[in-house]
Amino acid sequence: MIEARHIEALKGITGEKGLLTGSDMAAYETGARYDKGRAAFVARPASTAETSAVVSYCVRNGIALVPQSGNTGLVSGSTPDDSGLQGILSLDRLTAPFALDLVNRSVKAGAGLRLSDLNGRLEESGLFFPIDLGADPRLGGMIATNTGGSRFLRYGDVRRNTLGLTVVLADEAGTVLDLSSDLRKNNTGIDWKQLFIGTTGAFGIITECVLNLEPAPKQSATALLVPASPEAVATLLVAMEDALGSYLSAFEGMSGNAVRAALDHVPSLRNPFQGGVVPDFVILAEISRSTSPREGEQPLDAVLEEVLAAIWEQEGAPLTDAFVGPPHEIWALRHALSEGVKHSGRLIAFDLSFRRGDIMPFLAHMKAEMPDHFEDVTICDFGHIGDGGVHFNLVVAKDDPRLADPDFEADLRAWVFTVAVEGFGGSFSAEHGIGRKNQVFYDQYTPEKIRALAAGLKTITSPGPLGTMTF
Amino acid sequence: MIEARHIEALKGITGEKGLLTGSDMAAYETGARYDKGRAAFVARPASTAETSAVVSYCVRNGIALVPQSGNTGLVSGSTPDDSGLQGILSLDRLTAPFALDLVNRSVKAGAGLRLSDLNGRLEESGLFFPIDLGADPRLGGMIATNTGGSRFLRYGDVRRNTLGLTVVLADEAGTVLDLSSDLRKNNTGIDWKQLFIGTTGAFGIITECVLNLEPAPKQSATALLVPASPEAVATLLVAMEDALGSYLSAFEGMSGNAVRAALDHVPSLRNPFQGGVVPDFVILAEISRSTSPREGEQPLDAVLEEVLAAIWEQEGAPLTDAFVGPPHEIWALRHALSEGVKHSGRLIAFDLSFRRGDIMPFLAHMKAEMPDHFEDVTICDFGHIGDGGVHFNLVVAKDDPRLADPDFEADLRAWVFTVAVEGFGGSFSAEHGIGRKNQVFYDQYTPEKIRALAAGLKTITSPGPLGTMTF
Structure with missing residues (x-):
């Protein structure tokens, strides 16, 4: 329990509405996806100077601070632990200049x-x-x-x-x-x-x-593409970049499992596939231009169709189906995947990245090996083939008795990371960063020399207890 | 003078052709533009392992090393001082993998x-x-x-x-x-x-x-533009980015003085201006696409002409002349500026950068103030308006007696940097980095706290005497 004099001192810096305690802290103590912590207080400075004064006070008094921004992170990087001793420093009033x-x-x-x-x-x-x-x-x-x-x-x-x-x-x-x-x-x-x-x-x-x-882009066109095989995905990406260069603004991969989960759980979506049959893997490709349509210029939809037709006509074409459709409808499906997957069971999520050519081999490997290692775990991946990122989501039925065993998730995570990092040279955090949730993998996969340098750098720059990551 | 045993030990690591002494070092001791130093030796390791062994030996024996890559730098960052005690570590054999x-x-x-x-x-x-x-x-x-x-x-x-x-x-x-x-x-x-x-x-x-x-780009079109005034340059840049977005791949500024120097000293160039009259300031604009020309698609030259015509027709048009021409000819002029300026007198060069909107006000300020501060100094600037970079070149007649006075160049540099950094919030090194030549400005303009952090970071990562920069 934090001493009342600290709360009073911090209020002196931030003013009454800049310092929350008790039940006012609820929204700040709960993360977007994972566990809930307990905060000593929430400080909400309204300027750089107030932030500096809060941090200075806390460092001088040995009070640990967890900075919190939008609190939408997925690795427990912005919420306190359950000790009740860490203060949250929220950025939510720092909206100027x-x-x-x-x-x-x-x-x-x-x-x-x-x-x-x-x-x-x-x-x-x-x-x-x-x-x-x-x-x-x-x-x-x-x-x-x-x-x-x-x-x-x-x-x-x-x-x-x-x-x-x-x-x-x-x-x-x-x-x-x-x-x-x-x-x-x-x-x-x-x-x-x-x-x-x-x-x-x-x-x-x-x-x-x-x-x-x-x-801002002034024109765009979007297509759904069904690759002929997992191997065809890389061929398709290279062919599209070769034909379209920097026109290509998205090349996203969506597993059939993730698409089906979205269609099942988000009723506003229309199933865009022939006969409603969702393929095993689908690519969303977008091209865009930051120039206005010019008279006599081919509309972007037509450009995309023409490029896809040329790829289609190649020998051993990497495509079995492709259709250009309304961008908002196609992106609505893409953006619903996360929601859909979340509702289809207990989600165990990974934010991996690979060399672009290694994504599909990794996914194929996991699909083949999963049943032997962990039964009844569904792979609902989606992500960013164009930059090598994969949201590798695993779903287990909510009533699966293994969920009561804390070792189950830990073993599953350890296995996935071992294959991804050691087997395929991938990253265990593509874009979510390090929080309490994946600190153990930072510890495991960061070379000792780098960890020592990071700890040294922390000591000389910002020695106080700050954030959830440790070096 | 370095001890012979060190030379022998280093030869033991790199082999005979990996370690140069005496007159074999000449090309490595002389910088691309500025002063000449004297090296103790030139080590040319052929692998990371050899590099590591050389560095380890030198650190253990207190021998300072200056890493040297292509030796094309312009701030004396890759050449040794004149003590004869620093070794050069050349990268020139590290061409694999x-x-x-x-x-x-x-x-x-x-x-x-x-x-x-x-x-x-x-x-x-x-x-x-x-x-x-x-x-x-x-x-x-x-x-x-x-x-x-x-x-x-x-x-x-x-x-x-x-x-x-x-x-x-x-x-x-x-x-x-x-x-x-x-x-x-x-x-x-x-x-x-x-x-x-x-x-x-x-x-x-x-x-x-x-x-x-x-x-790689598959199409490009290039134009020379004459802005209506210095203020019109920013208007023109914004109008072209608005119309062309990421098509715009270069937006370079060239002073009339720099262009004339190039035309005078590089005889292969054609004077592209009406009646041969070089304007005070010229913009080189390039648009490019990484897609092949498509049937029925407007050629890029026509796109550029159309955009320029629309800008021309604006009220208070920011242009007084513009013509689309052969890219190789226009770029030949741009690439000859450096050579031309070098031959037109003694060059005192600055590599500055600014907010994009501050480049032309800075240039106008200098043009107005220079005669009062330093007579007979010609401003031959050119650079990258699109990213805020300016190669602010000053030229003095080669026989100017002030050149014998070391304070003259130092005073001139100090004045330019004061105006650029303190007056206009610019950078004293846009893209050349810090070498012996501009170390003094690092020392002067880097806040004490940042210098202390940098020195601390140097100590914990790489404490040995390496490079020409000091913290």
């Missing part, structure tokens, strides 16, 4: 702004922040996990689109590092902002950011 | 491979490494300086296109850090490779790299 520079194509924004609010405020400008996610996180958390999403192939990840940061370090002074560059080219020593991107808040609290913006 | 992964669109290559050799070997694949430079550096140096170049606007810098690295640390063991990921999405803690990108070899020696490749 908002300074748009149209000529520079950049915006300086508060780390507490939601992605949807950012893009809403940009709409009139014709620009957007090009990270496309199912969830609606706040910017600080997007940076701290370096999210990717469905248009990574075209626009890259958050790292690529971050120009500058303002960060509060967990030292006794609550040092503010002003790394808020709005320059695109700047090579003047170590690029310190990189330390705070993808490290889940362990090295500092992001309070402001300067982001690159891109011209 | 070369492992192309077509499906992953990536290549694993030795850090000693030249950019032209890399792209030559990729030509048949239809892929390329999209960093477009005037010089022909080796890959390790490109990564260690995070070069940008002329297509940054479309493809970004080296940082964006680096997937993985193998690095040798300057510690007693010559520790090899295997950061050679070929994954595009991988968020499993600190992204350590970032420490070696843009830090000029001070933190470790890059021996191998894994690079992202892009589909």
Whole structure:
């Protein structure tokens, strides 16, 4: 139990509505998917200076802080443990400034702004922040996990689109590092902002950011493709990139199991497949242009159809079916997969990535080996073939008695990671980052030398107890 | 003078042809533009293991090493000082491996491979490494300086296109850090490779790299544009990005002075301007597509002409002249600027960057203020308006007596940097990195806290004397 004097002191910094205790903390204590923790307090500073003062107070008094942004993460990186001794530092009041520079194509924004609010405020400008996610996180958390999403192939990840940061370090002074560059080219020593991107808040609290913006697409066309075989997926990707170059803005893979789960559990979806028969594996391909349709120019639908027809006519065509359809309908199916899978049983989820050519071999291997290792586990994968990411979801019936045995999930996770990381050279965290949920795999797969360097770097930059990740 | 036993010991590691002394070192001791140093030896290891052994030996014996890649840098970052006590560690024999992964669109290559050799070997694949430079550096140096170049606007810098690295640390063991990921999405803690990108070899020696490749452009069109005023440049950039989106692959600025210097000193160039009259400022704009021309599709030249015509017809049009011409001819002019400027007098060069909207105000300010501060100094700038970079070149007559006074250049540099960095929020090193030549500005403009963190990080990662940069 935290001492009352600490609560009073923190209230003195943030004001009454900036410091929550008791039942007001409920929404902050519960993660988007996994377990629930217990917080000592929730501090909601409204400026970088208040954040610095809160951090300084907590470091000087040995109080551990867990930074929390939109709390949409999936690895228990933003919620406290169940000790009741960790404070949550929420970014939700850090929504200022908002300074748009149209000529520079950049915006300086508060780390507490939601992605949807950012893009809403940009709409009139014709620009957007090009990270496309199912969830609606706040910017600080997007940076701290370096999210990717469905248009990574075209626009890259958050790292690529971050120009500058303002960060509060967990030292006794609550040092503010002003790394808020709005320059695109700047090579003047170590690029310190990189330390705070993808490290889940362990090295500092992001309070402001300067982001690159891109011209919003003005045309797009979307198709569903049925590959002739698992091996044909790579052939198809290469053929489409060869024909379409950077027009290709998404190349997403969806397992038949995930599609069926979505169709079963999201009644607003239309089954787009012939006779309603869902194939084993489907690709969503999107092409887009940031230019308006030009007179005499072929519509994008026709371009996509023409390219697909040419691929179709190749000897040993990698396609058995393909149809161009309304983008909103096709993307609605893609975005419903997560929801569908969640409702089809108890979900055990993995966020893996591979060399692009290794995704389908990995999936084939798992499909073949799963029954021998774990019976009655359904693979409902989907993900981003174009950038190598796979949301490898396993579903077990909710009443399966094995779920009562804590070793079952642990054994299953260990096996999947061993195959993915050791067998296929993959990553155990493509875009979700490290939280309490996968800390054990950081410990297991990070070489000792790297762990020692990371611990040393933590000590010299931000020694206070911050975040859920340990080095 | 280095002891003979050290030379013998190093020869024992690298073999006879891997260790140069005496006059064999000449080409390695002289930088591309600036001063000449004196080396104790040149070590040319042919593998990561040999590099590690050389570094380990030198760290254990207190011998300073300067890593040298293509030696095309412009800030004295790759040449030794004149003490004769520093050894050069050249990457020039580290040209293996070369492992192309077509499906992953990536290549694993030795850090000693030249950019032209890399792209030559990729030509048949239809892929390329999209960093477009005037010089022909080796890959390790490109990564260690995070070069940008002329297509940054479309493809970004080296940082964006680096997937993985193998690095040798300057510690007693010559520790090899295997950061050679070929994954595009991988968020499993600190992204350590970032420490070696843009830090000029001070933190470790890059021996191998894994690079992202892009589909090579299959069509392009290029125009020369004469803006109506300095202020019109930003208007023109925004209008072209709005109309063309990511088609726009270059938007380069060229001062009339730089263009005239090129036309004067490079006789193969044709003067493309009406009546031969070179305007005060010219923009080179390029659009390109990675798709082949499609039947019935407007040729790119026509697209560019149509977009320019629409901009021309705007009220208060930002253009006074524009013509689409043969890309090779227009780019030949752009690529000759550096050569032309070099021959027009004694060159004092700056590699600056700004918010995109601040470039022209900065140039206008300097043009107005220069005569009052320094007489008879000609501004021959050119650069990358699309990404904010400016090669701000100053030319003084070769027989100017002020050149004999070492304070003259120092005062001039100090004044330019003060205006650029303090007055306009710019960077004193856009893409050349930090070497002996601009160390003083690192010292001056880097906040004390950041310098202390950098020094701490150097101590825990790579404590040996390595590179020309100090923290």
